[in-house]
Amino acid sequence: MSIELPPSAAPRSSYPQDVLPAAVRRRLLELAGTGSPVAAYLYDGEIAAARARELREALPEWAAVHYAVKANSFPGILAALAPHVDGFEVASLAELALATAAKPAAPGAPAPVVAAGPAKSVPVLTGLVEADVEVINAESPLELHRVSRIAQERGTTARVALRVNPAQIPVTGSLHMGGEPSQFGVPEPEAAEVVRSAQRLPGLDLVGFHIHAASNNLDAETHATYLRWCVEWSAATAAEHGIDLRHIDIGGGIGVNFEGEKPFDTARFGELAAAVTPPAGARVVLEPGRFLVADCGWYAAEVTDVKHSYGQAFAALRGGINHFQLPTSWDIVHNVAVLPVDAWPEGCPRPEAVDGPVTFVGELCTPEDTLLRDVRVERVRAGDLAVFPYAGSYGWEFAMHAFLGHPVAERLML
């Protein structure tokens, strides 16, 4: 088994240190002064809250925003987002507990949570039914059957939506087009039959459909076309089967612009969405993860050593893919800023790399522990901090914390 190294960043230069907000720099330099090597995520909850407000305010009344907790489940982030979202999207009982703590149900109302996941076990489904979540997005006939049984045993009715893997979504761009074999949901050609069997199962209230077919889409036009397609497909299918359609969940997938890309145009998306008319009583749920939290987080790791090996320079960090695996697992250039730290023990040699390409690697005993390759830096010294912006989504949660057993990265709210 091997992990692909991230692509070479050459000929790119590292970010200038002033891409880091003053408050981030201040806090990191404080941490550097504490005497233990820095390995931390810093989060700014206000940035996440502002993103959520921006999206919520751009969308029509019939839309609801449920933040996908998997993107960043730190309680401080959930607390920051809670007042600005309609609810959360969860995939495990741990996420359910965090979500319900951050945003408890209003008296007499369901927990403001929707849930998805391709292999929900009986304990997970039981937890979701007992928590009375708004909707369980069911992903197979067996799952529907299990929810039905669990609900009946508890003398209750569970709201479920059927997750569908569309045969084709008629939009181009950076969307997955559907129609690919996957473990997610039910293939569209089988949806009618599964709907009919769900309608016969006791203890279920079939409220609608779930489709999550987009990923990192930066184009507002195609995302609005995708939303329209989900609404029209759900309305037609509901009409055909006599379903009282209340829930059309279009999943996540709004993208985040790294260097040089055009940001997702939220206002334009809202304008285009407003031209769609869902059936009366149907709520269109969006489950953004990355879009709400990518830019609220910074991953910072102290440079433990700088080495030169057969003409190449390496900055080796107190961290790596055990803290931040995104650049390798998503095969992306994730750029860095070097934050100089002046303090250094007297009499100790201080290796550095100056004005040339540097590869940033981690502390694990494998060459796969590489975060960024061949990025041009003015100077990086042992003891400086390597700081990766845009690390708020799929950062800490997505890392292989246990491999080698070094301490995990701290997580701090600014």
Ligand SMILES: Cc1ncc(COP(=O)(O)O)c(C=O)c1O
């Ligand atoms: C069901 C579901 N909803 C929402 C999301 C969030 O997606 P994103 O972070 O791309 O917005 C995911 C991500 O995997 C997902 O599986």
